[in-house]
Each structure stands twice: as C-alpha cells, then as structure tokens.
Amino acid sequence: MGVPAFFRWLSRKYSTIVVHCTEERSKECNGVRIPVDTSKPNPNEVEFDNLYLDMNGIIHPCTHPEDKAAPKNEDEMMVAIFEYMDRLFNIVRPRRVLYMAIDGVAPRAKMNQQRSRRFRASKEGVELVEEKSRIREEILGRGGYLPPVEIKERFDSNCITPGTEFMDNLAKCLRYYVADRLSNDPGWRNITVILSDASVPGEGEHKIMDYIRRQRAQPHHDPNTHHCLCGADADLIMLGLATHEPNFTIIREEFKPNQPRPCAMCGQKGHEIKDCQGVAREKQGEHDEFADTMPASEQEFIFIRLCVLREYLERELTMASLPFPFDFERTVDDWVFMCFFVGNDFLPHLPSLEIREGAIDRLVGIYKDVVHKTGGYITENGFVKLESVELIMQAIGVAEDNIFKKRKEDDVRWKLEAVAFKTDLLPDGLGIIICKDVCFVQAGSSDGQDGRGVKRKAEDSDSEPEPEDNVRLWEDGWKQRYYKTKFDVDATDDDFRKKVVKSYVEGLCWVLRYYYQGCASWKWYFPFHYAPFASDFKDIKGMFTDFELGTKPFKPLEQLMGVFPAASGNFLPQTWRSLMSNPESSIIDFYPDDFAIDLNGKKYAWQGVALLPFVDERRLRAALAEVYPNLSPEENKRNSLGSDMLFVGKSHPCCDFIQELYRGESHEVCKMPAELCHGIQGTLNLDEDPILPDKPVQSPIPMLRDIAQNTAIGVKYKDPQYGETFVFKAVILPGAKMPEKVLKPGDWERGNRGRGNWRPQLGFNSNRQQVHLDQSAFRALGYVHTTSN
Structure with missing residues (x-):
C-alpha cells in the first residue's frame, strides 16, 4: 500500500498491537543440526490454524537483500526463499492451512504502480552504474584505495513479474519444497497446502482475501479460525480488518531504521557511495579484516494483533x-x-x-x-x-x-532546528516554536525525532539542494498554480476539474x-x-453508477509489455521486445528511454511522481496481435493463465480421496469433501504432471537432493464459487467467540500520549547563553515568515 508512514503511525498511536515473536532455534549435537519440531506447541502461546504467505514480500528480500551479500545465482535464491519460509513456519506453526500466494497478473489500476516501480528500478540501476564508474575514476585518480571490481551479472529484480522464466522456475521449485516438507517434516503432517503461483491472476494478498471471503460463505466454515498473514505492506492490516474475522494476526519483519549498509564502492559501513573517500580499512584487531564480510544478523519478526487494534478502534x-x-x-x-x-x-x-x-x-x-x-x-x-x-x-x-500554511511553517521550523543543532545553538532535547515574528527554542522530547515521528539529522538542511517548488501551496493562488503546473490547465476549467x-x-x-x-x-x-x-469534490453523488461487467485480466506476457521498460525486454520474446526499442514501433512512445520525476514537494526522487505515459490498452493489443503468432510452445505456456494447486501428505484425511480421483482418471471437476479437510470447500481437478505418493520428485535445484520417498500428493484446486447475486457480508459470523480484552487504561493513555505539549522558552547554547532566533534566521534560509497564532 502506498502509505510508507502508516505502520509507523499506527504502531506509535496504538503501541500494544505489536508484540515480538518468540522463535525457537535449531540445535546442534555432535556436529549434526537437529531441526525444530514444529509439531510441538507454539512457543508464542497461541495456536494458529491458517498461515498465509504474501510471497512477493519474501521473494524480493531473498533475491536481492539490502543488508547482506546477494545470492550468487538463482539456485541460491531459491534456497534462501525456502529457508525464509521455514523460519515463518517455525514461528507460526499452522495446524490446518498453509496458503502461499504469488502476485499474478494485476488489475490495470495496480499495473500503473508496477510500471512506475519497474521503470524507476531500471533508471536507478543505470544511474548507479554510471555514478560508481565516475566516483571510482575520481578516487583512483587521486591515489585512493578501492577493492578490485567483482565482475558478476547484475540481478534485474524486474524478473519478479508474472510471465518470466524466473517466475516459472520459482513455481516448480515451490512444488518441490512443498512435497519435501510434507514428506519429511512432522509439523507439516496434517496441514493442507495451497499454492497460487504467478500464473493465477490477482495480487497475492487479494488472492488470499478472496479465499478467506469465499470460505466464510460456506456452511462448514469455522468462525473461530485463527488466521496469520505474513507481509510487510500496510494494506494487509486494512484487509485483515475487512474480513471481520475475530482472530486475525499479521506477522512481519521488525523494521529497524537507520541500519548501516555497506558502501557500494569500498564495502565499508558508515558512509554512502557519494561520500566514499577510497580509504583502506584500518586494521583494529586480529579479525578486523572479516568485520564487514560477516553475515548480517537475522531480522526479527513481530506480530500485529488485529484483535487489539479493534479494541483501540472501538x-x-x-x-x-x-x-x-x-x-x-x-x-x-x-x-x-x-x-x-x-x-x-x-x-x-x-x-x-x-x-x-x-x-x-x-x-x-x-x-x-x-x-x-x-x-x-x-x-x-x-x-x-x-x-x-x-x-x-x-x-x-x-x-x-490553513493546512498548507501550517505545513510550511513546520518545514521552516525543522530546518531552523537543524541549523541550530549544527551551530551548537540548540542543546539535545530542545526544539523550536514559531510565535508571530519570533522563533523560540522549545523544550520537548529528546528522542531525536521530529513531530512527524521521523528521525532527523543535523546535516539534513544542507546535505542536498532544496527542490524548486513552483506550486507554493502555502501562498494565495495555490489552486491555480497547482492545476497549471500539474495538469497544464487553468483552475477555472470546471469541466476538467470535474473529470x-x-x-x-x-x-x-x-x-x-x-x-x-x-x-x-x-x-x-x-x-x-x-x-x-x-x-x-462537489455534487459527486451522481458521478458513479457501476463498473463495466465481464472485464478480464491481461495475459502474463501482455502485462510484461505494459509494465516493463525496454531495458528489461530480455525477459520477453524477441519479436515482442522489438516493439519496445524499434523506432518504427507503433507503441514506441510507451517506452521512453528517460522520463521526468516530479518531486511534488518532496525531497528525494523515490518520493516523487514518475511522469510516465499511460499505456493505451487498445493500441497495445493491436500491436501485439501482429507478434502473437511468433510465440513458441514454451512461451505460449508461460502466457497462459494457470490454476491454484492443493497438496496434502500421506497421513492427511483427504489423501486417499485425491488418490482415488487419479485412479479413476476422470478430468471432471469434483467437489472437495469439507469433512475431510477442516471444513475447507472448493473444487478439485487432476493435474497434468502431478506429484503423487511413492513417485520420486526430482529436485530442480542441483544442490538439493531428490525426494526418493515422496508421500505428498497434489491436485488442481479452485475456490468455491459465489452465486450471481452474492454479496460478501462484512459482519462477525454467528458462533464466533470474541477474544478476551487485553487493553488496560494505561495502554490507551500511553498509546495516545504522543510527544506531549511543547513548552515555549528561550534556549541556551553550549555556554549556557540565551539564544533568540528572529526573522533574520528565516531570511538566512531564504524564507519569508508568515505569522502563526
């Protein structure tokens, strides 16, 4: 969800919703690792029924981590994904369902954001290579030291998109992973595993929500199912609340801000690439040479308890x-x-x-x-x-x-704080308050955070040039300037504004x-x-009636054409990628080599708006119609929409039923017997290349062994279907037992106390001399102060 500050705000305001996860570690005996027995009771003192994995939040950090060395190849990436899922399974220990959902083709509304991200990633990758080359030449030119360049192929994270060979391989690897764990891990013995890979349309988290909604509508659904959903996006909190299931928990990595990262030039920590001086590391001790090569500590996990959030909201x-x-x-x-x-x-x-x-x-x-x-x-x-x-x-x-004027005054105040800190005028724990034409130092929190909950550094005010802001929302005439600058229309054009x-x-x-x-x-x-x-927003009641019925998602390769820049065209068939780069292409305008980023009042490019042209679906389809005949059988397969897969182990009550389906070799859709599978309903159909008990499963990863004694079985699965007039009811279901209340009066007061009230006062410098900052301080920063009461 595009709300970077939402979770930080939520966890500060309602602090009791967050608890740290207890994670049992494997032990070692005589050099042999003894794995954790996940069939034992959960050490977090709660038993979860269903664990849902929004897989893209796992795939990205495992394939191109920010805090440690990247995997050397695709095989290592797959193993890292397996290990990450093992950790989550160990912490949560679901007893009924493990649902793994990978983003498939997204709705067009989401594709625009995906397009922006992928074009940005490509642009930033090129700029980073150029910056590293320039800085390297400068450092070596003045006699600095840099380690030799390690030549390796850059991993293009854009391949984590439906329709690529990478995603096809990932699906095969996950089938192997599930079969292995169902066959060999006692904690998996009786669970039902559902894999919705990238060939199944829909965003991962929304496929999960659709599953939950559809199961809730079935007569056998247990209204006291305890759900646990893994993912870092803020929208998972909203989606969890929207289910109206009383027992819903989010698990995610604990965010630790300001963690040092190694410089991309010299590999040392403590500075960014633009500040690299090319100084060889000073050896401090016997093992110092290994200091920056040691593996980073594992991220810890937290639970977000939505039942407690519901208490706060109530x-x-x-x-x-x-x-x-x-x-x-x-x-x-x-x-x-x-x-x-x-x-x-x-x-x-x-x-x-x-x-x-x-x-x-x-x-x-x-x-x-x-x-x-x-x-x-x-x-x-x-x-x-x-x-x-x-x-x-x-x-x-x-x-x-008033909001725009207050925002400007706050911005000026924070910049003045930075100046005061930098010139030693403002002791730690003091801030600034603006009152009429005087700027007073003020007492407040000493946690080094600004009023927006963001840690600020003294050098922030001048470390980067200020972006030019032509709209100036804090000055009269802001609406006219906004529409002229952002839309190139006059604010008096009522028809456009209504549009x-x-x-x-x-x-x-x-x-x-x-x-x-x-x-x-x-x-x-x-x-x-x-x-x-x-x-x-005036007279909006009649602006919306309903959406067009019967619309269908893009196919995977079509989505790639809609979200990829030309630089990632290698993931597409040859004749398709030529449409992105050939000057004679009828859709060449969809793939600009460069594009503007409007900072839109922000400071950093990643916060700005990528001004990319929107893809015209009609023109795109017309261009693709000419190259569709060139697809190979393998490419046609990757371009087709697939099915969810359901897996169980040999001891699962449903295993014999599924085996009978394969023995009958009937390819007709069959209803799933809810009584054999914790009340889960849906339909089953035979898989063309099934995983079957007593049939060895070959490992797609050379470093991992084949499964000689496989006891798992897999079958195609489809969620139960709604009737034509069905509407999901956003209510607590009959028979649901509401969790016991956990909040105490102190929890509520602590969660809403915030930063408290600032007390305006004169400040002191390091010599304890009083400091008075007036309008000259504003003028020194290039601002005209507007009075505030």
Whole structure:
C-alpha cells in the first residue's frame, strides 16, 4: 500500500498491537543440526490454524537483500526463499492451512504502480552504474584505495513479474519444497497446502482475501479460525480488518531504521557511495579484516494483533447520542475507507492529507460529525455512500488553506532546528516554536525525532539542494498554480476539474469494492498522475453508477509489455521486445528511454511522481496481435493463465480421496469433501504432471537432493464459487467467540500520549547563553515568515 508512514503511525498511536515473536532455534549435537519440531506447541502461546504467505514480500528480500551479500545465482535464491519460509513456519506453526500466494497478473489500476516501480528500478540501476564508474575514476585518480571490481551479472529484480522464466522456475521449485516438507517434516503432517503461483491472476494478498471471503460463505466454515498473514505492506492490516474475522494476526519483519549498509564502492559501513573517500580499512584487531564480510544478523519478526487494534478502534470510534443504533463493525469499515484518502496503491493521496500531520485523526473527527448529520454510516459491505463522502471532503476543503500554511511553517521550523543543532545553538532535547515574528527554542522530547515521528539529522538542511517548488501551496493562488503546473490547465476549467474528481470518485469506489468484494473491473485505472483537492469534490453523488461487467485480466506476457521498460525486454520474446526499442514501433512512445520525476514537494526522487505515459490498452493489443503468432510452445505456456494447486501428505484425511480421483482418471471437476479437510470447500481437478505418493520428485535445484520417498500428493484446486447475486457480508459470523480484552487504561493513555505539549522558552547554547532566533534566521534560509497564532 502506498502509505510508507502508516505502520509507523499506527504502531506509535496504538503501541500494544505489536508484540515480538518468540522463535525457537535449531540445535546442534555432535556436529549434526537437529531441526525444530514444529509439531510441538507454539512457543508464542497461541495456536494458529491458517498461515498465509504474501510471497512477493519474501521473494524480493531473498533475491536481492539490502543488508547482506546477494545470492550468487538463482539456485541460491531459491534456497534462501525456502529457508525464509521455514523460519515463518517455525514461528507460526499452522495446524490446518498453509496458503502461499504469488502476485499474478494485476488489475490495470495496480499495473500503473508496477510500471512506475519497474521503470524507476531500471533508471536507478543505470544511474548507479554510471555514478560508481565516475566516483571510482575520481578516487583512483587521486591515489585512493578501492577493492578490485567483482565482475558478476547484475540481478534485474524486474524478473519478479508474472510471465518470466524466473517466475516459472520459482513455481516448480515451490512444488518441490512443498512435497519435501510434507514428506519429511512432522509439523507439516496434517496441514493442507495451497499454492497460487504467478500464473493465477490477482495480487497475492487479494488472492488470499478472496479465499478467506469465499470460505466464510460456506456452511462448514469455522468462525473461530485463527488466521496469520505474513507481509510487510500496510494494506494487509486494512484487509485483515475487512474480513471481520475475530482472530486475525499479521506477522512481519521488525523494521529497524537507520541500519548501516555497506558502501557500494569500498564495502565499508558508515558512509554512502557519494561520500566514499577510497580509504583502506584500518586494521583494529586480529579479525578486523572479516568485520564487514560477516553475515548480517537475522531480522526479527513481530506480530500485529488485529484483535487489539479493534479494541483501540472501538474506543476511538464509539459515538454517543446517535440517531440510530451504533454498530462497531460498520465503523471499522468506514475507518478502513477513510485511510484510503491518505494513500493507497491505486490512487494518489489528496494534497492536503499527510499521515505525519495527523490526517487520520482529523478524518475521524470529521467522520463523527458527518455520521451524526447524515444519520448513517458511509460504507456498507464495500459500497460507498457518496453523499457522505462529499461532506467529509468539503470539511477537509474548508481547512486546506490553513493546512498548507501550517505545513510550511513546520518545514521552516525543522530546518531552523537543524541549523541550530549544527551551530551548537540548540542543546539535545530542545526544539523550536514559531510565535508571530519570533522563533523560540522549545523544550520537548529528546528522542531525536521530529513531530512527524521521523528521525532527523543535523546535516539534513544542507546535505542536498532544496527542490524548486513552483506550486507554493502555502501562498494565495495555490489552486491555480497547482492545476497549471500539474495538469497544464487553468483552475477555472470546471469541466476538467470535474473529470479529475469523477475519476477519483470512481477510484474510491473501486478500491473499497476491491477490499471487500474482489476485483470489480480488471481494466479500470485512475488516468492522472495527481489527485484533485478535497474542496473540488462537489455534487459527486451522481458521478458513479457501476463498473463495466465481464472485464478480464491481461495475459502474463501482455502485462510484461505494459509494465516493463525496454531495458528489461530480455525477459520477453524477441519479436515482442522489438516493439519496445524499434523506432518504427507503433507503441514506441510507451517506452521512453528517460522520463521526468516530479518531486511534488518532496525531497528525494523515490518520493516523487514518475511522469510516465499511460499505456493505451487498445493500441497495445493491436500491436501485439501482429507478434502473437511468433510465440513458441514454451512461451505460449508461460502466457497462459494457470490454476491454484492443493497438496496434502500421506497421513492427511483427504489423501486417499485425491488418490482415488487419479485412479479413476476422470478430468471432471469434483467437489472437495469439507469433512475431510477442516471444513475447507472448493473444487478439485487432476493435474497434468502431478506429484503423487511413492513417485520420486526430482529436485530442480542441483544442490538439493531428490525426494526418493515422496508421500505428498497434489491436485488442481479452485475456490468455491459465489452465486450471481452474492454479496460478501462484512459482519462477525454467528458462533464466533470474541477474544478476551487485553487493553488496560494505561495502554490507551500511553498509546495516545504522543510527544506531549511543547513548552515555549528561550534556549541556551553550549555556554549556557540565551539564544533568540528572529526573522533574520528565516531570511538566512531564504524564507519569508508568515505569522502563526
């Protein structure tokens, strides 16, 4: 989810939702490693039923880690993925289901973000190579020392996209991994494993949610199933809440900011490549030469307990004197929806809403007022009531001007703090407050963090040149400048502004439907790089009716053409890639060699907006129609849509039933017997190249052994289907037992205390002399101060 600050904000405000995972380690006896017995009770003192792995969050750090040496080849990458999954299985120890979901072809709304990321990755890779070459020449030219260049092929992480040979190989390796663990690990003995690889359309986390929603609708579903979902994206928290399952936990790596990384030039830690001086490491001790080559410590994991988050939200969202019965489940859905306003993977966030500025708390306050006025909630089962949304937007719009001015004043204050720290005018633990034309030093937290919860360094103010901001939202005329700069239209062009607002309204409806009911349209997307202002949302009730029915996802190779830059064309068939680079190609404009990045008020390029042309689906399909006949049988196979696979071991109650299906050799779809599989329902179909008991499984990785005594069996699996008029009900199911409350009054107070109130006072320098910063300090930084009360 495109909200980098969301989890940090959430874990600070509701701190008790996070607990550290207890991880049992394997032991060694006489030089022999004794693996952990995951069939024993969970050391975290909770038993989970189902573990869901959003696999892309595992694949990326295992194939190109940031904190340690990268794997030497693809085989090592696969082994690293296996080891990572083993750690997660050891911590969670699911007793019923392990669901592994890899991102398949995404909806068009998501493809635009994927396109931006992949073009950026390619651009940054080229720039890094050029920068390293330039800096290396400079360092060696002045007699500096650098270790010899290690020649190895650069790993293009863009290959982690459906339709590539890498993803095809990964699917084969995971089939082997599952068969091995089902055959040899006692903790896997009775679990059902579902593998949804990249050939199955849909984002990984949304395939998981679709599975959960569909199982909930079945008569055999256990409403007290304890779910655990692994992934680092903030949207998993929203998705978990949206299921309305009472027992839902997220597991993710613990984020530790400001971890030192080795310089890409000299391999030493403590500086970035641009600051490398080419100084040989000074030997401090006997083992110093190995200091930077030792493996990095393993990342630790944390649990995010959504049942505790629900406790916090119930206290925060409860409203008295409502003209209708209060329904906490409905307020949870409304809260999830409002969080979309501050950013998501499918829409740019509104200019006036930033999490670090308290946007979500502001929205909650407005929401309570709107609910009282309208006499009802703003969403229902994933459908939006636009008249309520308009009231919220208008309330934000009234405050937009003040929000922009306050943002500027905060920015000036933080820069002044940096100057004061750098010149030793500001002792640790003091900040700055602006009052009319005077800037006072203020007492506050000494944790080295700014008011937005971000650690700041004294050199931040001048380490990079300030980006030019032509919009200047803090000055009168900001709306006119915004539309002229970002859209190249006049703000008085009401028709254009309504067009942007209409698309954004459609987007809000699409995203909420996606979270609660599944993909409403595979082809819809927001066709602009920027969002409108909240104050532009007028008369929106009739702007949306419904989405086009019957839309279908792209095929894998088609998606590659839609999201890849020409530099990653080697993952595509020869005649297809020529469409990306041949000047005569009818779609050559989709693949610019370079493109602008609009910092859009931010400081760093990765925070900016990549100004890439949007892909015209009609033109793309017309161009591909001419090269489709050139696909080889293997390429055609990679371009086809696949099926989920279900695996069980020999001791699983369902194993004999599946074996009978293969003996009968019937390729008709068969219903899964829920009584044999923890109430799981769906349909089964024979696999063309099945994993079968007593049939050896060949290892696709040379360094790993074949499975001679295989006891696993695999079959194609499909989720149970809804009826045509079915709507997912966002409610707690009958028979569900709500977890015991865990929050105490102190937890609530601690979670909401924040940074406390600043006390304005004069500051002192290191000689204990009083320091008074006035307008000259602002002028020294090039700012004209606006007064603030």
